[in-house]
Amino acid sequence: MGKEKTHINIVVIGHVDSGKSTTTGHLIYKCGGIDKRTIEKFEKEAAEGLLGPGSRPQP
Secondary structure, eight states, rough: OOOOOSOOOOOOOOOTTSSSHHHHHHHHTTTSSHHHHHEEEEEEEEHTTTTTTTTTOOO
16 A cells, blocks of 8 residues: 555635634644644633734634
8 A cells, every 4th residue: 555644735715704724723633733732721822812813722
């Protein structure tokens, strides 16, 4: 069989505010690319207003 791929390239295209970042972040999280601890850190920073206006963690 062929070689196992260690990564893939994905392109996400859509209109402004259509959820591209949210969808991509969710996909990465579900695939194990972001651990729960990192998500909790982002949630805390978002609640404290440290991520900037309009920023929110990608669950």
